[in-house]
Amino acid sequence: MTTVLVVEDDPSILRGLADNLRCEGYDVLTASDGETGRKMQQEKSPDLIVLDLMLPRVSGLELCRKLRADGVQTPILMLTARSEEADRVLGLDLGADDYVTKPFSVRELMARIRAILRRTQTQTNLPDELRFADVEIDFRKYEARRRGSPVEMTRKEFAILRLLAARAGEVITRDELLNEVWGFESYPVSRTVDNHVAGLRAKLERDASRPEHIKTVHGVGYKFVA
């Protein structure tokens, strides 16, 4: 379960955000000032913090600084009242964190939150290499071998296999694959995934029509088993 901490002093906005986030399936913690926010973070260590820049007592910026000083790596999404503040806040992190200016559209905010979580939660545990049966794969070198001899694989095939392998045994839906491998740039039909999986099987399975490692879970998605 993914937990989001929202620190915001305006009760109506706080309420609205919390409702929407819960509606999206997140576990939601709330705080209406920086002190409480910091305590919440320490006790519950959420996966994401949504932080209002303007807060009573401890400002959002200060809280951010304190959290980082505590060594907290949790991604932070800032809510700023004016876009002039955006530049200042953007110093947060080009790659990991983000900001949204008020008044914001809930839809956009949710999209940003999903994006941040996707980036931070998946980036971590992708394997650099993989071995199973007579296959060896080095994802950094983009090299695949079977019984020692090289196998040509495409970028997408490497990416798909890497994700499946990162969560070996677990079923990954086509939508997840589309999100992780393709990102938000393009939205191909989920059928496309099947084709790439077919490619993987043709290249890596002993008998592509009876796959032993890249398995189909009917009605759900695919899974990799070593």
Place this chain on the structure above:
Amino acid sequence: MTTVLVVEDDPSILRGLADNLRCEGYDVLTASDGETGRKMQQEKSPDLIVLDLMLPRVSGLELCRKLRADGVQTPILMLTARSEEADRVLGLDLGADDYVTKPFSVRELMARIRAILRRTQTQTNLPDELRFADVEIDFRKYEARRRGSPVEMTRKEFAILRLLAARAGEVITRDELLNEVWGFESYPVSRTVDNHVAGLRAKLERDASRPEHIKTVHGVGYKFVA
């Protein structure tokens, strides 16, 4: 913990930078004049120095020169008030690693800082020489030979090959090559990389249209294999 020293006389800018840097998770030291800055450097040896060109008493330029004269290797990022070409060049010649002109966007500055730190902290040991097939290269002398006879190569070709060889087998993206080989002097299009690679192949490969050592990984980048 990564430590950044900021030398800047304008208190509001100093404060803003310090806040943002702390928020990014850096340990921050501050100084408002060159003398103090130099002392700080000696006592704390930070990982990066952000230096205002215009400072009271000892100018940023002088400080930069002095530090380098002291043998200090710490990367220096210069803040310049105006986009005076002369100042830029001087700063770079004196050993500054990068510069940003005021008024700067915090976002850009933070990005530059991250980039410098990434470059200096993950610095790969570049090889001084390289041999493969019938080719011998001495990167220090900028000399290349094939079957014993000299081959003319350009500086960029040497630099690209050296980086590829330093991480032999690994795929290097065009963006990485642009960052490492070109640095901040210029921002050529990634297409340019291809051309230099073509040059390398023409000079070093047995059959440039079927490269055996400087390989393309379609959709990703290039890699060198011995």
Place this chain on the structure above:
DNA sequence: ACTGATCTGACAATTTCATGACATTTCAGC
């Protein structure tokens, strides 16, 4: 000004990708 290095943009060659039609498999309900 001359020279070689470098950069850029155009075009062609190549590889990869996405899509839809059709075949096959799976599974729920008989």
Place this chain on the structure above:
DNA sequence: GCTGAAATGTCATGAAATTGTCAGATCAGT
């Protein structure tokens, strides 16, 4: 076990993205 609808496998094809190549413009050093 059957049967049929839904899901998946398979394949061909054209589109799109990526890279190779080259000529000319620009830049830097002499």
